[in-house]
Amino acid sequence: MDTIHIRGGRRLSGSIPISGAKNAALPLMTAALLTAEPVKFTNVPALTDVRSLAKLLGVLGSSVERNGDSVTISTPEITSTTAPYEIVSQFRASFWVLGPLVARCREAKVSLPGGCAIGARPVDLYIKGLQKMGAEIDLVEGYVLAKAPDGLKGTVIRSPIVSVGVTHTLMMAATLADGETILENAAREPEVSDLAHCLVSMGAKIEGIGTSTLRIEGVEKLKGTTHRVIADRIEAGTYAIAAAMTGGEVTLEGVEAETFDAALSVLRAAGAGVDVQQGQVRIFRNGERLQATNVVTQVFPGFPTDLQAQFMALMTTADGESEITETIFENRFMHVQELARFGADISLHGDKALVRGVEKLKAAPVMASDLRASAALIVAALAAEGETTINRVYHLDRGFERMEEKLGACGAEIWRAKAS
Ligand code: EPZ
Numbered sequence: 001m002d003t004i005h006i007r008g009g010r011r012l013s014g015s016i017p018i019s020g021a022k023n024a025a026l027p028l029m030t031a032a033l034l035t036a037e038p039v040k041f042t043n044v045p046a047l048t049d050v051r052s053l054a055k056l057l058g059v060l061g062s063s064v065e066r067n068g069d070s071v072t073i074s075t076p077e078i079t080s081t082t083a084p085y086e087i088v089s090q091f092r093a094s095f096w097v098l099g100p101l102v103a104r105c106r107e108a109k110v111s112l113p114g115g116c117a118i119g120a121r122p123v124d125l126y127i128k129g130l131q132k133m134g135a136e137i138d139l140v141e142g143y144v145l146a147k148a149p150d151g152l153k154g155t156v157i158r159s160p161i162v163s164v165g166v167t168h169t170l171m172m173a174a175t176l177a178d179g180e181t182i183l184e185n186a187a188r189e190p191e192v193s194d195l196a197h198c199l200v201s202m203g204a205k206i207e208g209i210g211t212s213t214l215r216i217e218g219v220e221k222l223k224g225t226t227h228r229v230i231a232d233r234i235e236a237g238t239y240a241i242a243a244a245m246t247g248g249e250v251t252l253e254g255v256e257a258e259t260f261d262a263a264l265s266v267l268r269a270a271g272a273g274v275d276v277q278q279g280q281v282r283i284f285r286n287g288e289r290l291q292a293t294n295v296v297t298q299v300f301p302g303f304p305t306d307l308q309a310q311f312m313a314l315m316t317t318a319d320g321e322s323e324i325t326e327t328i329f330e331n332r333f334m335h336v337q338e339l340a341r342f343g344a345d346i347s348l349h350g351d352k353a354l355v356r357g358v359e360k361l362k363a364a365p366v367m368a369s370d371l372r373a374s375a376a377l378i379v380a381a382l383a384a385e386g387e388t389t390i391n392r393v394y395h396l397d398r399g400f401e402r403m404e405e406k407l408g409a410c411g412a413e414i415w416r417a418k419a420s
Contacts (some may be wrong), residue, residue, distance in 0.1 A: 010246065024194040061080060175216060237311075316339055318357040
């Protein structure tokens with residue numbers, strides 16, 4: 001397995017181009033299953049999860065062609081409605097083919113999902129939502145079997161909690177349903193809006209985009225389109241945190257500040273400089289130690305759970321004690337024990353982590369446990385004294401495009417040792 005090595009202590013300085021968002025690209029690619037015509041996406045990041053989803057779409061009958069940062073998906077016919085365990089167990093977004101398959105083929109057999117080990121991550125709300133739309137659902141040998149012989153029907157679905165994946169899935173399913181579907185308490189994450197905008201350009205009728213009530217009037221069929229994937233706010237937030245951690249100055253290019261405003265506000269509160277321009281954000285810290293700052297993860301527009309680990313890494317060297325509360329996933333603190341290897345002082349109390357800032361971190365061999373936890377280890381290693389080795393970096397390759405190259409261009413001493 002590859003390892004990443006970082007000799008810490010270099011200030012980051014320069015520009016980082018932000019890639020297309022993984023968490024937008026994945027649901028968008030599943031949406032291509034809704035039409036027989038080709039759908040072209042641009043600004044698609046080259047990541048393991050994107051390649052794995054392309055493989056799954058191939059199994060279902062799509063042809064998927066990559067050309068630079070574009071991916072074109074054509075599915076004149078769906079040749080199989082089974083999404084196999086071998087692929088779906090690798091990453092959660094693959095489960096989202098469920099909605100488009102039932103909508104277009106009136107049946108689907110999709111393995112229960114896998115993905116990052118950050119909590120129980122049930123699928124009850126997907127099932128209840130599709131049942132409410134008229135699908136019959138059985139769970140057989142680890143697969144969700146969904147059938148809607150007469151097609152899906154529009155209805156009102158109020159989700160008891162805000163879920164990104166459930167909103168993606170039910171919104172896609174509703175585009176081809178009979179009548180109007182109203183999704184209440186829908187997720188408002190920018191990736192949900194990106195999917196909605198793409199569906200509209202495919203001919204879907206959706207109102208309330210960006211709000212917590214989505215109204216979708218089903219249509220007979222959808223058509224092909226070309227759609228640019230939005231920039232990755234989590235990648236941007238990670239590099240903003242890395243810049244603050246190393247006391248450097250970094251300009252994030254190609255990302256809109258409003259997509260990660262909550263993170264920028266917290267960085268400001270901690271004492272980092274944030275300068276927002278259209279399509280770019282500059283982060284800087286000159287000399288001063290950061291102040292400990294509390295954070296509570298929340299659904300959008302709150303502070304994103306996908307930046308919680310990286311922010312915790314930042315707080316390990318801040319002045320004072322910070323309390324970090326995770327409200328989205330019940331087990332998303334796997335990075336705590338790895339951050340302790342750098343000398344961080346963190347204690348866990350249920351859904352809260354109490355971080356007591358130390359003067360300096362020291363390099364250590366560490367192991368990535370999930371995607372965003374790996375990013376937290378990178379943040380810590382960039383500031384730690386000595387050379388850190390990060391193991392299990394395949395987690396990182398699922399979500400960060402050309403990370404060593406981007407950080408290296410800003411002066412980080414970072415390199416990858418390829419597995420022999
Ligand atoms: C998406 O996951 C993202 N994944 C996650 O990013 C992100 O952390 C999460 O949204 C929250 O923003 C992708 O976009 C591929 P949820 P998702 O359903 O949709 C509970 C990353 O690192 N729930 O919004 O799976 C669930 O357990 C990943 O890129 C149910 O109880 O998250 C959680 O507590 C990690 N029943 C809460 O909802 C259900 O049926 C919110 O999760 C579904 C969800």
